[in-house]
Amino acid sequence: MRASRWLVVANILKYSILAIGAVIALGPILFALYTSFELPADYPRIVPFSRLTVWNYRYVFDNAPVLRWYVNTIFVTFGVVLGAVVVNTMAGYALARIRYPGRALSFLIVLAILMVPLQAILIPLYLLVAQLGWLNSYQALIIPFIANPFLIFLMRQSFLNVPTDLEDAAAIDGASRFKSFLKVAVPLTMSGIATQAILAGTWTWNSFMIPVTFTTDPNHYMMTVGLNSLQSQFYTLTTVQMAGVVLLTVPIVLMFVVFQRLIVPSFATAGIRG
Amino acid sequence: MRRDWGAAYALLAPAAALLGLWFIYPIVDTVVLSFQQVNLFHFGERTYVGLTNFHQLWADPAFHHSLFITMIFVLLVVPAQTVLALVLASVLQTAGAGKTFFRTAFFLPYMTSTVAVTTVFMKLFVEGGPLSASISRVFGVPDTTWYAEPSFALPFLVIVYVYMYIGLYVVVFVGGIENVPVELHEAAKVDGAGVFQRFRFVTVPSVRPYVLFVIVAGFIQAVQIFDQAYVIASNGAILGSPAGATATLVIFLYQQAFRLNNLGYGSAAAVVLLVIVLAGTVLTRRLLPERS
Numbered sequence: 202m203r204a205s206r207w208l209v210v211a212n213i214l215k216y217s218i219l220a221i222g223a224v225i226a227l228g229p230i231l232f233a234l235y236t237s238f239e240l241p242a243d244y245p246r247i248v249p250f251s252r253l254t255v256w257n258y259r260y261v262f263d264n265a266p267v268l269r270w271y272v273n274t275i276f277v278t279f280g281v282v283l284g285a286v287v288v289n290t291m292a293g294y295a296l297a298r299i300r301y302p303g304r305a306l307s308f309l310i311v312l313a314i315l316m317v318p319l320q321a322i323l324i325p326l327y328l329l330v331a332q333l334g335w336l337n338s339y340q341a342l343i344i345p346f347i348a349n350p351f352l353i354f355l356m357r358q359s360f361l362n363v364p365t366d367l368e369d370a371a372a373i374d375g376a377s378r379f380k381s382f383l384k385v386a387v388p389l390t391m392s393g394i395a396t397q398a399i400l401a402g403t404w405t406w407n408s409f410m411i412p413v414t415f416t417t418d419p420n421h422y423m424m425t426v427g428l429n430s431l432q433s434q435f436y437t438l439t440t441v442q443m444a445g446v447v448l449l450t451v452p453i454v455l456m457f458v459v460f461q462r463l464i465v466p467s468f469a470t471a472g473i474r475g
Numbered sequence: 476m477r478r479d480w481g482a483a484y485a486l487l488a489p490a491a492a493l494l495g496l497w498f499i500y501p502i503v504d505t506v507v508l509s510f511q512q513v514n515l516f517h518f519g520e521r522t523y524v525g526l527t528n529f530h531q532l533w534a535d536p537a538f539h540h541s542l543f544i545t546m547i548f549v550l551l552v553v554p555a556q557t558v559l560a561l562v563l564a565s566v567l568q569t570a571g572a573g574k575t576f577f578r579t580a581f582f583l584p585y586m587t588s589t590v591a592v593t594t595v596f597m598k599l600f601v602e603g604g605p606l607s608a609s610i611s612r613v614f615g616v617p618d619t620t621w622y623a624e625p626s627f628a629l630p631f632l633v634i635v636y637v638y639m640y641i642g643l644y645v646v647v648f649v650g651g652i653e654n655v656p657v658e659l660h661e662a663a664k665v666d667g668a669g670v671f672q673r674f675r676f677v678t679v680p681s682v683r684p685y686v687l688f689v690i691v692a693g694f695i696q697a698v699q700i701f702d703q704a705y706v707i708a709s710n711g712a713i714l715g716s717p718a719g720a721t722a723t724l725v726i727f728l729y730q731q732a733f734r735l736n737n738l739g740y741g742s743a744a745a746v747v748l749l750v751i752v753l754a755g756t757v758l759t760r761r762l763l764p765e766r767s
């Protein structure tokens with residue numbers, strides 16, 4: 202009897218802690234969502250749902266190049282993802298599956314670059330982009346971020362995790378190395394490739410330091426940079442800013458909820474850097 | 476594994492070229508720049524000045540201040556996120572129903588943009604705003620605009636940062652706790668250990684390597700703080716504001732390079748950041764538990 206009452210108390214305590222955690226985690230997101238549908242005059246009061254409108258969304262699209270920023274963000278994100286999937290998959294395959302002179306060294310170089318934060322190399326990156334005349338361009342936000350040491354590492358792991366038997370059989374049948382890579386190995390690592398695409402996509406979508414440094418023309422802003430600029434443009438219009446927050450966040454949240462089983466572990470590994 | 480040199484080099488070539496130009500060259504150039512004097516507007520003209528930049532850093536109160544601010548930030552962030560994540564993870568681990576929901580909820584902030592989160596928190600912590608008003612009522616601190624008040628701005632940054640990162644470390648700890656054999660818990664139960672005793676004497680010792688790892692990994696991440704500090708500083712117009720309260724190491728190097736046009740001097744600070752991060756990473760590799 203005592204034991205079961207203790208169990209009830211422990212359960213209440215357990216779920217209280219989890220509920221408080223969830224409220225703290227989701228609260229700011231729900232606050233932004235709700236506020237983005239309030240009329241500026243109603244904020245910060247809480248009003249019934251019948252008073253909520255899409256006024257802020259219309260206002261922000263009419264008074265800032267949000268559509269342009271959205272298109273920029275989508276274009277840059279897809280550019281990085283497509284490039285990354287091709288380049289890092291190829292490199293990961295070579296590192297995992299082929300024996301060539303300098304293999305250990307090349308993997309060591311990948312691991313070494315993995316440790317270097319972007320913040321530490323931002324100045325020469327900027328110089329390189331400026332010298333190429335790429336400031337305020339798409340390519341400056343795409344090309345430098347296609348090859349990624351963590352994603353190469355990830356793809357190497359993915360290829361190491363699939364058995365080699367099928368490829369060996371293909372080799373005996375006379376398939377070339379490229380054919381066996383494309384037709385046999387790649388289809389077996391689709392989940393690794395999907396993970397890679399989601400990681401690269403989320404990082405690019407959310408990236409801020411690079412676009413805020415490489416773009417000064419509002420027409421070339423990504424959503425993060427644009428949202429940051431809304432702060433001064435609509436300083437008093439909290440509700441409009443929250444519409445910007447929702448526009449920036451919704452695609453990532455949806456993707457996360459759909460793919461969370463696949464991506465939580467890989468994000469955890471990536472977040473603490475291999 | 477077959478030998479196939481040509482194919483290997485062909486498959487590696489694009490990644491090698493891109494990494495060489497966009498990672499390896501900039502790493503080398505950061506070090507080269509740190510020994511040079513370069514103006515942002517005439518970046519073609521580079522003058523070697525030896526160790527001048529480092530001597531100057533050594534004597535620069537603004538640089539000392541940025542190291543101090545970064546240190547305080549790290550000292551507040553790392554213990555807070557480690558303890559909170561450990562508590563949440565151990566509770567989450569024992570939850571039956573709703574485990575996936577709570578894990579998703581905790582992890583979601585980590586997936587969202589730093590700019591979005593910081594913007595929302597700036598509204599919550601404005602004078603009279605939902606959180607600053609209630610915190611003021613409960614804890615008796617003044618109801619103020621946190622990010623504009625010198626003594627509140629750094630704690631504000633800590634709150635925004637911990638909010639985003641806690642879910643990441645919860646997941647790391649859950650991974651660690653799941654590696655604890657169930658038999659250990661069962662044996663402790665048989666010996667009459669309660670929930671808290673089992674937490675103290677079974678869970679804590681088993682996840683100790685993960686705790687060390689999360690501390691060091693958290694340190695490496697936290698010293699790189701930039702986005703949130705940039706956003707609260709009037710969109711980057713007055714970096715480090717209010718009154719230098721959020722002038723972290725990366726903000727310092729960014730300000731030197733891109734606001735004051737001293738690319739060489741900023742790069743010297745970047746080299747210091749690089750050394751700190753590499754030291755941390757080497758330490759992590761040492762502490763890293765064998766991962767499954």
